[in-house]
Amino acid sequence: MKRHSAFVALGALAALGLIALGLRAMAVADASQQISLAALVSAFVFGMWLPLAILLYAVRRQRVAVIVLAFCLGLSVNVVFLAHAIPANAAADNTSDFFITSGSSFGCGGIVRDLPQTNSGSTRAGWPGGAGVTYTFCTDTFDSAQSLSAGTTVANLTLSNSNATKDCAVSGELLWWHAATSTTTSLGTPGTTTVPANTNTYTTFTWSWATSGVSAFVNGDSLRFVFSFTSAGSNCNNANLWGTILAQPSKITVATIVPENVAGLLLLAPALPLAARWWKRRRP
Secondary structure (H helix, E strand, O other): OHHHHHHHHHHHHHHHHHHHHHHHHHHHHHHOOOOOHHHHHHHHHHHHHHHHHHHHHHHHHOOHHHHHHHHHHHHHHHHHHHHHHOOOOOOOOOOOEEEOOOOOOOOOOOOOEEOOOOOOOOOOEEEEOOOOOEEEEEOOOOOOOOOEOOEEEEEEEEEEEOOOOOOEEEEEEEEEEEOOOOEEEEEEOOOOEEEOOOEEEEEEEEEEEEEOOEOOOOOOOEEEEEEEEOOOOOOOOOEEEEEOOOOOOOEEEOOOEOOHHHHHHHHHHHHHHHHHHHHHHHOO
């Protein structure tokens, strides 16, 4: 009887932990517009219902190892879900979209322009092209509780090229700016994208590339996006990058942020089987 009660108590604790994680994941999903229905259903099934069903079976059969494995399954699924559902979180906002603007309120210095997480759409800003011309944009600051996942950065940039015969090649690069040393680390750069001749209207060009992660920011660090007109000669002289257009903004979307208080939970999973074996050996 005592043994059965111990299994029931262990199962109840594991169930409460999974329900708490599941509710946290559902709350994040409810607050985000970036999570697909398929991802939400998968997280709900594999992160809550399936582990809870396995827990019920394990308690009835008095299988401590199965209880632990069920909890590890639910824990891992929910942490992975949260890692991809919680967006980049600079001081300005909680989204992973960063908009190209002409503002300079983030104090990045010189001709570096802001890369905020909201699009005002109040003014239209343009940056003319030329051989090797580059423009740098910076985000608001991150803090030490945030880390950037390795993943994919997507650029949706509004461009034009009024030259009648010459195409213009453009590219971009995502940088991690270190506040302590005023230096940068490249997180990834794509190949070039071509803006054809006679692109006389505002046209959105989309491309993506793999970017490295940041294990932990230091207070005051930021991300920077460098946009480059890469064609030589006069190919890009009539090309322009456009930003802060309400209906058609230029933006980049970075990989998601895993808060350290969530990522740390994942370290518990490998330790749980060892804890279960220790508990089983000490059991009378």
